[in-house]
Amino acid sequence: MLDQLKVQIRVVRALAVREFQTQQSNLEYGYGWVIFDMILGMAGLLILRLAIKGFNRPGLPPMTFIISGIVPWSMFGQMYGVPISAVQRNQRLLSLPGVTPLDLVIASSLRILGTFALLYVVLMSASCLYEGVPPPRFTFGIVLLFLSFWIFGLSLGFMLMALQKLYTPASKFTSFFLRFSTFFSGVIFIVTLFPGYIWPYLTWNPMLHVEELLHTYWFRAYTTPIGKPSYVIECMVIMAFFGLLLERYCRKRFR
């Protein structure tokens, strides 16, 4: 058992290093484009938020607020596509003994986690300096929440993979639903900007809890009225369990 685990760690490490090396490697300045992509996406949202300035809560620095939520959300957005794309992209590596589809998924997700963690540190540091934001309230909590985006994204990805294998057009609906949920997950608008009577419906969404807690841990001027760490942990465990279960089912059923 321990030997098998050692082999799997070795394989995942080899695949993860390869993932980092090949990211955008067909373009000149390869890895630099990752930052460019992110800045472009963020600029769009910043413009949107500045255009509807009236919805801003006083005391929250606009740029830092956007970056604090959008970078982990973007990672979540990329992560749920990983179980499908990583295997499709690296199908040929499965000819090597010891390499399994799950290894490919883990390696690819580690690449995304590493990239976004780096982006988060760089962009948040720059933004905090520029807007004069004081250090975060609870740094360790931020790290844990950042990791929870990774686990949520991957678990959701496994579920979506199963759904797509059973019903191919499902991707059309899921991508729309997930884009739509950006507006209701606390990425751009904090929950207090929504009327109170819809809170009971919004708070079913675990990602809203994660974003709300993230903003609370970052900014002294904001304390979430709804974010519950226990709810985040419960949802994460359940989703990870069902995600892995469905991955196993799909591997056996659609090999």
Added chain:
Amino acid sequence: MSIDLRNIERTTVHKGKSFRLFDGLNLHIDDGERVAILGPQKSGKSTLLRLICGTEEPDSGEVSVSSSISWPIPLATFFLANSTIAANGRFIARLRGLEERDFPRQAAESVGLGEFLNVKLGRCPPYAKGRLALALGILPEFDFYQFDGRMLPREKEFQEQGAALLEERLSGHGYILATATPKEAEGRCDVVYVLENGRATGFTDPAAGIDYFNEHYGKKKPGEAASSADAGDGDDNAADEGSGDIDLLAAVVSAIE
């Protein structure tokens, strides 16, 4: 240490049609044995190698392997043309837990590619891919080595060096050579299996096995290729990808001339 396949059933889909590739196939290979698996095109040779090394599973039956087994050499599907020979070698070193700094150099030098170590594979001479696929497959330590199609790349200049490398690396190890070309197996194997009708017939006298294969499959009979199917047969060998097309092109050109 041995390899044991019992009652293997395997169905495959080729051009939308379902074929029974293996129908109760049995195969036993002892430690250190040198085995040739002969079979006509699309008889399931490559699939059989993938079943043995565990990258594919049978529909039913049991694959029992108590030895470490290489991937089918010359596998080149993991190569990155945008990366250097050293970077491609380091990937295998990491995967197998080998020394990352020494292994790529050792691999490149063993097949005469030392001068291209830090050159992107896509910019290396055309023979580099085939040679590198051989080196990266044969240098890591395995109990058994698998060869799909042929043991050495086709280029004439490399035959002597390649044969010496094979002799050095394969001494004391078992290997499995799956091929449709009996000449490849001549003088290299202790046992020959002939794949036909979804089963493997064993010959402890290799010459008898080769004669049997030549007698039945030496000359292509009409409709022979369509009688059995293996969608993946030989398609993993990207190191030799397109070589058949090149041969065909050369034949067409010479015919026109």
